[in-house]
Amino acid sequence: MKRKTERVLAALMAATMLAGCGATSKTEKTEEIPAEAQETALSDSADESSDGPVEISYATFMVGSHASAEAETEVINAFNEQYEGKIKVVVEELPSDDAYVDKMKVLAASKSLPDVLIGKNGIRELAIENGQATDIKPYLDEDAEWMKYVGEGAASYNTTEDGKIYSISNQRQLIGYFYNKEMFDAVGITPAKTWDEFMENNKKLKDAGYTPLSLMTGENCWTTNLLLGAYVGTDGDEGNKFMNTFYPESYNTDSMVNGLEMIKTCLTDYSTPDAVGAIYANAANSFEQGQTAMIPNGPWMCPDFTDETKSLPGFGDKVGVALYPGDGLFTQYEVGYILCTEGKSDAEKAAALEFLKFKTGAYAQSVFLEKAGVLPLTENVALSDEYKAANPLLVDLIEQSANAKYTFGNFDNQAYSSVMDEFAVSYPELVYGEISAADMAQNLTDAIAKNK
Amino acid sequence: MTRNKKWIAIFLLPGVALFAYIFLASLLVLITTSFTDWTIAGKLSFIGIKNYVDLFTADKGYLTALKNTIVWIFLQSTIHVLFGTMVALILAKKHWYSNAMRTVFFIPNIISSAALGMLFLCILNPQFGLINNLIKKINGDFNVNWFMDPKTAFLSVTLTWLPYAGLVTILVISEMSSISDEIIEAAKVDGATPLQADLYIVLPLMRNIIGTSTVLAATSMLQKLDIIMMTTSGGPGVRTMNMPMYLYQTVFSNNNFGLANAQGVLLILLGVLSLVIIRKLYRMDDED
Numbered sequence: 001m002k003r004k005t006e007r008v009l010a011a012l013m014a015a016t017m018l019a020g021c022g023a024t025s026k027t028e029k030t031e032e033i034p035a036e037a038q039e040t041a042l043s044d045s046a047d048e049s050s051d052g053p054v055e056i057s058y059a060t061f062m063v064g065s066h067a068s069a070e071a072e073t074e075v076i077n078a079f080n081e082q083y084e085g086k087i088k089v090v091v092e093e094l095p096s097d098d099a100y101v102d103k104m105k106v107l108a109a110s111k112s113l114p115d116v117l118i119g120k121n122g123i124r125e126l127a128i129e130n131g132q133a134t135d136i137k138p139y140l141d142e143d144a145e146w147m148k149y150v151g152e153g154a155a156s157y158n159t160t161e162d163g164k165i166y167s168i169s170n171q172r173q174l175i176g177y178f179y180n181k182e183m184f185d186a187v188g189i190t191p192a193k194t195w196d197e198f199m200e201n202n203k204k205l206k207d208a209g210y211t212p213l214s215l216m217t218g219e220n221c222w223t224t225n226l227l228l229g230a231y232v233g234t235d236g237d238e239g240n241k242f243m244n245t246f247y248p249e250s251y252n253t254d255s256m257v258n259g260l261e262m263i264k265t266c267l268t269d270y271s272t273p274d275a276v277g278a279i280y281a282n283a284a285n286s287f288e289q290g291q292t293a294m295i296p297n298g299p300w301m302c303p304d305f306t307d308e309t310k311s312l313p314g315f316g317d318k319v320g321v322a323l324y325p326g327d328g329l330f331t332q333y334e335v336g337y338i339l340c341t342e343g344k345s346d347a348e349k350a351a352a353l354e355f356l357k358f359k360t361g362a363y364a365q366s367v368f369l370e371k372a373g374v375l376p377l378t379e380n381v382a383l384s385d386e387y388k389a390a391n392p393l394l395v396d397l398i399e400q401s402a403n404a405k406y407t408f409g410n411f412d413n414q415a416y417s418s419v420m421d422e423f424a425v426s427y428p429e430l431v432y433g434e435i436s437a438a439d440m441a442q443n444l445t446d447a448i449a450k451n452k
Numbered sequence: 453m454t455r456n457k458k459w460i461a462i463f464l465l466p467g468v469a470l471f472a473y474i475f476l477a478s479l480l481v482l483i484t485t486s487f488t489d490w491t492i493a494g495k496l497s498f499i500g501i502k503n504y505v506d507l508f509t510a511d512k513g514y515l516t517a518l519k520n521t522i523v524w525i526f527l528q529s530t531i532h533v534l535f536g537t538m539v540a541l542i543l544a545k546k547h548w549y550s551n552a553m554r555t556v557f558f559i560p561n562i563i564s565s566a567a568l569g570m571l572f573l574c575i576l577n578p579q580f581g582l583i584n585n586l587i588k589k590i591n592g593d594f595n596v597n598w599f600m601d602p603k604t605a606f607l608s609v610t611l612t613w614l615p616y617a618g619l620v621t622i623l624v625i626s627e628m629s630s631i632s633d634e635i636i637e638a639a640k641v642d643g644a645t646p647l648q649a650d651l652y653i654v655l656p657l658m659r660n661i662i663g664t665s666t667v668l669a670a671t672s673m674l675q676k677l678d679i680i681m682m683t684t685s686g687g688p689g690v691r692t693m694n695m696p697m698y699l700y701q702t703v704f705s706n707n708n709f710g711l712a713n714a715q716g717v718l719l720i721l722l723g724v725l726s727l728v729i730i731r732k733l734y735r736m737d738d739e740d
Contacts, residue, residue: 100705109492109709126707129493217600218685274579277600277684282579417705425687428600432689452491452708 035127046185051355053088054351057114061100063093067300075364079355090426101417108132115352116359117169119338121417128166132340139167139353149362151232151378157333167338168360171374175226175330175410177296178305178393183210184293191322195231195262198284198325202270205293212270214287214295215263216278217427220420221317223283223316224263224275224427225411226296231259234326242406247416251444260430260437267431276428288315298330299394321397327405332413334376336360422447462663479720486717503714514715517692517698518722520606521673524694525726527614528669536620537662541650543621544628554625558618569682572612573599580701602688609692613672620665625663628654663734670726674719695719 008347016276036207062072080089092114094100101121107113108126116360119127127133140147140155154169179191187208202212215224232255233243239255239355242248267275272286287295287313288304295301299321323329331381339356341349358364365381366372373394426443429435463657489499490733507514516665539557560568575582576598587594598608633656641648677696680686686701695715702712731737 001552105492105704105707122707126493272579273595274577274597276597321636417707418701419704421685421701424685428597428605428688429602432600432602434602450702450706450708452494452706 009115040134053083053086054347055088055090056116056348056352056355057092058089058355059092059094059100059104059114059117061094061097061118064095067303068368068374069373071368071374072154073345074367075359075372078363078367079358082352082358089355099420104194113340114338115341115344115348116337116355118170118334118336120335120413124335124338127338127340132342133166134167134339134341134349135161135164136168136339136356140165140168143357146357146361147375148208149365149378149380150360151380154333154336154377158194158336167336168356169333169336169377170360171334171336171368172377173298173330173332173334173410174375174397176294176321176323176397176400177226177230177297178287178301179294179320179322180290180292180318182318184320185210186210191320192325192329195234195325197223199262199265202266204219206270209270211286211292212294213266213275214292215271216268216280216284216352217275218277218279218282219269219424220412221295221423221427222280224267225423227266227324228259228263229330229410230296230324230326231262231330231409232256233330234324234328234406235259240406240408243410243414246409246414247448248414249448251419251441251448252438253441256441256444257437260440263427264430264437269426276431285310288312290315290318296324299375300390301391302373302391305393319393321393321400325398327403327408329401329404330410331401331404331407332409335413379390416448416451418450419444473608475477482713482716482720485710486714487625488715490708492709496710499710501712503711504718506711507714507718513693514698515688517686517693517695518694518718520691521695521722523724524610524676525670525675527610528673529666529726529730532617532669533613533620533662533666535615536617536665537624537655537658539617540621540624540628541654544625545646554621557621559619560616561618565572565678566682568612569679572608572679573683576608599683600688602691605691606686609684611681617669620662620669623661623665624658627658631657659734660736663730663736666730666734667727670730671723674723674726695722 058076062068062071066072076089076091085264092357093101100118101123102417103115104117104123105126108130110125111130111132113123113127113130113132117123119125119133124133136324137159140150150168154172155165155415158165158167158169160166167246183205184190187201187204187210189201189204192201194368205212212228215227216222217224229243232239233256234240235255238253241340272278272282272292273316274282284297284301284304286292290312296320304310337356337359339352344352360377362381365374365376369383370387374392375394375398383391411423417419422444426435426440430437430440485496486503487498487500488496489502490496494677527561539553543554543557563571574580576584578584578595578597581598583598585595596604596606635653636649641654644652673694675696676694677700680692680697681700682696684692686697696719699712699715702708702715
């Protein structure tokens with residue numbers, strides 16, 4: 001009876017999904033194609049088919065006012081131009097990160113993810129689970145030139161326990177914090193070396209009439225969680241290990257509880273009145289308008305400091321960058337692009353792979369560096385002297401990264417979505433004294449169980 | 453007659469087919485999958501009523517969301533409709549300001565919920581918001597984070613929709629225009645004051661449209677997602693969580709389709725229950 005019910009349900013689901021989603025994927029199952037056959041598959045397809053170039057689908061959230069929108073458009077246009085008549089990339093634009101993640105999760109449920117996409121926020125894991133994701137490792141092993149620009153670091157970061165690689169990073173992250181040198185000089189302080197000194201600096205800044213920190217607990221609590229992550233990541237080997245763990249099983253650790261206590265103080269005493277509930281734009285605006293002394297964030301923010309539509313005139317000269325107290329630094333690779341071509345034709349597989357190589361190759365990395373301040377995956381994509389002169393903060397951060405004692409990842413990449421949601425709704429309760437730091441750590445742990 | 457019936461059937465067929473395809477099939481899938489363990493990329497397996505049991509026994513967040521939704525349905529069905537009807541009674545008197553006021557009062561209803569959410573985020577912002585700065589001018593030091601303070605969050609979210617009863621006002625005014633002037637005149641001749649005429653003649657004649665407005669107001673609370681998402685995301689904790697927001701998180705944050713569909717079924721049941729109660733209260737099926 002149970003089996004029968006399951007079959008009926010499965011049939012109903014299948015019928016609805018097929019009808020509703022209207023996926024056009026071809027079901028022809030093919031074996032992995034070797035590198036030398038890819039070009040042949042592509043050209044054969046283009047020659048034999050009267051339908052024109054092979055079309056592949058690609059979804060992106062780097063559109064509109066996104067910091068990387070200009071670079072994204074340039075790279076896609078360059079690819080379409082170079083492969084004109086052979087491959088055409090059909091781009092689906094999603095207006096925000098959230099809209100992108102939500103849409104991709106729905107598509108994962110109906111096994112109709114685009115051929116190439118960024119697998120962030122658990123999308124890669126869903127694509128692996130639903131059987132759409134392709135193991136990229138064999139292709140990476142066959143193409144030394146591509147591997148040169150992807151690098152061992154990014155490759156091993158994305159290698160699964162069984163030795164497969166399901167995604168290629170699109171960027172390397174180095175995240176410290178920016179500070180207002182003018183305010184620091186006025187108070188007579190320098191970037192803190194310990195967390196006690198950090199809190200003393202906050203007090204001195206506040207006593208001098210400055211608001212020390214740009215924090216926010218709306219959206220993904222980005223700047224606040226960077227500060228929390230830095231505290232935990234520099235709290236001895238245990239804390240550091242925790243901040244280098246993907247999907248930890250519990251947040252009930254001493255480092256987390258102490259870190260949350262510190263964050264509570266920072267949000268209550270050392271941040272803007274709207275920090276609880278504020279979105280990233282509020283926090284960034286406060287710093288760029290000279291209202292706060294520090295903001296934890298990555299180098300992609302640097303172009304904003306010299307953009308007078310966002311920052312005060314001459315603000316770029318007032319900004320310094322520092323490692324976190326305890327010589328900590330967020331250093332990690334992004335999840336990056338996944339290839340969802342399982343079950344597609346040889347021509348589609350080859351075309352999608354070609355696009356993936358292009359998107360993660362030397363040219364694309366250079367464009368993203370120049371146009372969006374995105375750090376390349378390896379030093380093989382060199383920073384030109386001209387670029388270094390125009391971006392002293394980024395160069396400074398790269399130089400300081402050599403002195404980092406602790407390196408770690410951030411919550412955004414390493415926690416379940418349900419945990420990230422919990423951060424946003426628990427911070428206000430923590431700040432207003434409805435729950436303790438230990439309660440919040442427990443709430444985060446409970447949220448893990450909600451994730452499926 | 454037989455020929456007419458045939459044509460009626462032919463004309464109805466596309467509508468019925470569309471309804472069956474879009475709504476009935478979806479509803480069937482929703483109900484059946486609510487009895488399954490179904491994650492986004494996982495396999496579907498039948499688990500009986502476990503999802504429903506879990507919602508009521510192992511999920512305090514859902515119970516709060518259910519309670520909040522019921523409270524908001526009640527407030528919207530009473531205060532919101534009452535306010536809209538009162539404004540309609542005032543504006544129907546054809547004062548010099550009636551037409552302008554009618555338009556102004558309806559403006560919040562034509563702004564998208566997301567934009568309205570953003571507007572309230574700015575107005576109630578503790579740093580640069582209009583309200584706090586106004587109070588600061590009068591009272592000096594004042595700092596309330598309206599959407600994030602657990603003491604004010606529920607009220608703040610409620611105020612983003614409760615007073616904006618433009619739709620109720622428009623519906624009631626339209627219905628009032630169908631009342632014959634002779635009836636009102638007759639009441640005046642019999643010595644009724646304007647208030648008595650409104651209370652004992654106009655309002656009883658408005659029963660059906662007020663009932664309809666109440667249904668619209670109540671069911672709108674079963675769809676409220678965007679404003680909550682823009683302002684509080686259901687927090688602090690779960691203080692402003694409602695059923696649609698909880699369902700959304702269950703799908704997109706927790707990847708749990710089976711549990712979300714059980715919530716969907718309960719949401720529909722709550723809608724049907726609200727509809728039945730309102731129709732009974734307003735005796736909407738009865739002939740006058």
